[in-house]
Amino acid sequence: MIDPVVLKGFRDSLPKEEIPKKKIIRKLEDVFTSFGFSPIDTPVLEYTDVLLGKGGGETDKQIFRFHDNGGRDVAMRFDLTVPFARFVAAHHAETGLPFRRYHISKVWRGENPQKGRYREFIQCDFDIVGADNALSDAEILSVMHASFKALGIENFTFHISHRGLFSLFLSELSLDQKSVEILRTVDKLRKIGEDEVRKQLVEITGTEENATAIISYITAGDGKDFMETVKKLEELTGGASEHSERIRAIYSMLSSLGIEKEFVFDPSITRGLDYYTGIVYETFLNTLPGIGSVCSGGRYNNLASLYMKEATPGVGSSIGLDRLVAALEELGSPLLENTSTSDILIAPVTGKEAEALKKAEELRKKGFRVSMYLIPDAKMKKVYAFAESGKIPYLLTFNDEGTQIKDLRTRETVTECEMENNLA
């Protein structure tokens, strides 16, 4: 007998998890599609060279990498961004540019599993490549906004910042050379707090003054609205710049869409990754700050440079689906509540199967989800238990005395018409 276990950091998804996950994915796909984003897919396995071209170092140990039967050095994808960069290099002539794609699929990382983190998880990425302007930035942000609305989430805030503007600020302090370290430190603000960030900034930049200046920049948004913060940052960066103009243009588009209230400008957002060059953003659920960002991304202007000569500017976002599902669960989302497998359970006795099958077909044609209880003459206790485990609200029995419909929530007998009206 083999123990039916899965690997550490992996898990099965049961219907009660998979049903809401599929609902969420469909809603997101419908939003992406309504904005003209197209689905693509890429292989789960790729040449290790292709995947690790960029950002080898830290990622290296965390990937599932091996030699296949043909002796090729291969690896399972650890994100959807690198495969997308390769995809753009390979197919941009065919897809045309600008190109909008979404990709919802699994990725794998060998890191040590922690609570709520797995070695196999689903990412949901959407990107626009081939355009570098406020219109594309605003479009990505409005797709994000529409996505959260479509999921029935009301209380969320997008925290926007701009890497170009921060770089400008750092270059005024002559700290360009240290920007990668500084960005990574600032990125930890929420985790390690202002005092610790200040301490590390003093170490990196060499002076208290530099640390203080940086802290004053990254906290410039505290208690201010979007445009007040932008004005304050313009003051800190020697007046209006192409970057602040871009931010103003984006904000004006968000305002004309009437969705600007969910956006704050938060200069403490940097995103750790090197490749961002323009706006960067994270998304927080106001009532669940502890859960962290559920949708993050930014503008990069050279993502596919490893695979092609032409620069392909882009802007994109990534939703961690597992974290999103966890958040929706905590919010008591109705999307997660209704995980019933069917609307109606039909239980026939022996000899009534044909009749029951016909009735099931008739109800399906009306749009209902109908399960057949597949063991005729079973004890009613078993039938009820089955209905309960599938959260099925109605039971239709076929026995020699005729048919009967029960509302299983009230255990009362109802007519077919009442059932249909109730389910519709």
Place this chain on the structure above:
Amino acid sequence: MIDPVVLKGFRDSLPKEEIPKKKIIRKLEDVFTSFGFSPIDTPVLEYTDVLLGKGGGETDKQIFRFHDNGGRDVAMRFDLTVPFARFVAAHHAETGLPFRRYHISKVWRGENPQKGRYREFIQCDFDIVGADNALSDAEILSVMHASFKALGIENFTFHISHRGLFSLFLSELSLDQKSVEILRTVDKLRKIGEDEVRKQLVEITGTEENATAIISYITAGDGKDFMETVKKLEELTGGASEHSERIRAIYSMLSSLGIEKEFVFDPSITRGLDYYTGIVYETFLNTLPGIGSVCSGGRYNNLASLYMKEATPGVGSSIGLDRLVAALEELGSPLLENTSTSDILIAPVTGKEAEALKKAEELRKKGFRVSMYLIPDAKMKKVYAFAESGKIPYLLTFNDEGTQIKDLRTRETVTECEMENNLA
């Protein structure tokens, strides 16, 4: 510069492939759901022991197998059946039985890629476990029927056979011991022809008489309708048996659903795999016989026996999604024809972006898929080329003179109302 190539036997899926694939999957999911089947998911990577428990031998060399960073012997799943058997053993207490699940996901096999065969491909499996009766057999068959109808395929035939009945026949010939070899040989009938099958059967069974008897059994359906064939087979197996009674009961249920015309009883169908014990079936498209079976499966009564003591009878089917898509393509299915990424393309000049964004939002609220052309002031030639590559039928321009809508198929100017009516 790294060459943006994928591994041999793997491929990217571009929007023109991915859009119809997603449409097909949604249609299948809707059918499965309407029958009360629930989605599940399992890890892509599993312990090799768990995956190879059954049927090691031939499969062994064909799988992607390696040692992970923790030294575990792991493998990528090569089908969805073995993980499902493990899943049932692990979770049947929670899911309850009978349990109906579907699983549409990728699997990997290291075999040498041929035309139309890849090392990474999508399977679509649906199974019922926990019931062994005509009702469950008929339900799987009617899910298959409903699936093909939902995909708009009209001209298909399900070829049904019964392994138990064939075993009964072989035991009357005292050939029980050789049944595995005989089944595998008969399974090749379509590929190698009757003469070659006869030759091999003589070798296996030792006599011309045996070979002739088996050939007469497997060709007993030629030119006969379903019930005529069943009667003929009853004669060849010493009269009615539990197996022929089961077949009669299934057929009667299919008839009461009015779908029996798409079913033939074809005793040459055996399916190669050892684990089938009851009905087995393959599905052929009448106008595309060369493409082979697009949906196959059968009843197995001991699938999870490697992982649990209790027998869990089941019946299930598998659709090879890539083969199905290829078939739909050859049939000229409308599902594959309409791969437009959007209904409407909006192209604003600089200064009109906000207005354009608002109009886009308004049209999305009406249910249209709207793409923004993200480079304001682009040459109209480029805008047209973009619309064409995305097969977008309408173009709405925002410039300083106002807005204009063009039907790109006729290049004629239309009103918003005409566009909306036309798209609705």
